[in-house]
Amino acid sequence: MKIASLFAGSGGLDLGFEQAGCEVVFANEHDATIWPTYEANHPCALDKRDIRAIQSSEVPDCDGIIGGPPCQSWSEAGALRGMNDSRGQLFLDYIRILKDKKPKFFLAENVVGMLSARHRETVNAIKAMFTDAGYTLSVTLANVADYGIPQDRKRVFYIGIRSDLGFTFQFPEATHQRLNLEHAIGDLQASAVPALAKNKANPHVKIHNHEYFVGSFSTIFMSRNRVRQWDEPGFTVQATGRQAQLHPQAPPMPRAGQNEHCFKKGFEHLYRRMTIRECARLQTFPDHFIFHYSALENGYKMVGNAVPVKMAKIIAAAIKEQLAASCSDIATEPN
8 A cells, every 4th residue: 555644753653554564655744853864764755845835736646644743732731722723723734635635544643632622623623524525534542552562652543434435444452462661671771871961862872862861850740750660561652851751760759749759769860761762662663763863852752753653553454454355345246
């Protein structure tokens, strides 16, 4: 299957679809800090324009369109402005291209905040636009931890099948194979290094991207425990270094007051943020996938905003299987 990727980021979705046997024939990403990473890890040439400048005719014919329009305006950690924010409105350009190209399917991924009550009217309008574009829509809230991915990460997946194909996509059932931090990052503990001054990349890493953000912890960060233990999955990987979760070598942070936790006395030296590579492992990026950056914040952003590669592969395989079954059914129908 041929795929067009919009809002590609570092390409977690793209890599998962590639691993499932698909070919990405078009990829677009407007953030210049991401370009070196995408170009170093994917064969597809990268269109670097603002999506609003891309004409639908410039996107090659394809079987599917995938992408995660920017989620900051929908996030519970953000302003929750939704479609009143220019980033939230980029959804409209995703739908514009989808409506014009009419591929067999589309996939759009976004944060849980999109389902909050205050956004119900807007989300219903988005669903109607997908339907009006000619697609039978499936909306699924899934925790990737239920699919063998070592972090608790809930995301909303909008998947549409072109209406003339005559079926509704069935989201793959959870495997309930729970993987923990020991399995994901246990071998990396001793080789992590801190960032250089001003949180710049450290050239002395033995493993690519295996440095961690340094500096003070905010009051918000210290408001709750930020440490998962070795036998647990990680927290959701964040798209920021300063708010990155702590490494499981440290004990849980004890409560020090209402909305306040602290580092356990005598163990303060064990509390460090996870490295970019450790976060990439939780996002199921392979170690040969190298993130390119000079400021660590950009590395954490690329990793945290990605769709876990393994989750993308699982969904891609399900889409391929269901499309193949549908085409087979159509082919065998009597005249």
